[in-house]
Amino acid sequence: MNQDFCCDDCKNQAELEFKKKNWFYCDFDKEYFENADELTTYHAWNKEEGIYEEKTIRKKVVDLYVDCEILHKHGNEIYDQINELTKLPFGFEAEQEQEVEEETLIAV
Ligand SMILES: [Zn+2]
Numbered sequence: 001m002n003q004d005f006c007c008d009d010c011k012n013q014a015e016l017e018f019k020k021k022n023w024f025y026c027d028f029d030k031e032y033f034e035n036a037d038e039l040t041t042y043h044a045w046n047k048e049e050g051i052y053e054e055k056t057i058r059k060k061v062v063d064l065y066v067d068c069e070i071l072h073k074h075g076n077e078i079y080d081q082i083n084e085l086t087k088l089p090f091g092f093e094a095e096q097e098q099e100v101e102e103e104t105l106i107a108v
Helices: 008-022 059-067 092-096 098-107
Strands: 024-026 031-033 039-046 051-058 072-074 077-079
Touching: 008 031, 024 051, 039 059, 051 059
Parallel strands: 039 077
Antiparallel strands: 024 031, 039 051, 072 077
16 A cells, blocks of 8 residues: 555555455454464353354464463363353353253253
8 A cells, every 4th residue: 555645544544444355353452464364263252142252363372361361272262251160161061061950951
């Protein structure tokens, strides 16, 4: 982009439009990145809906955040929030206890 712009606002706006069209959005950083292979996905807990949503994050920060327990690894999957009591992603503890809770679940 070598266009001339009347002011920084217009330049920034044009850059943002360009990135939106051509770059890849990183949900975790709320920024665009040029290469799709810089990004990977993690599961972001949506408390209102009670589901995990797939979001993007930079590959190179995942291990660091897992070490700092900002993110949690379960198998090969990354989660931003887990059940602190069971140390499992939400929903996983129900699967494991399914036999015990089956009657309750059917009743609901
Ligand atoms: Zn302007």
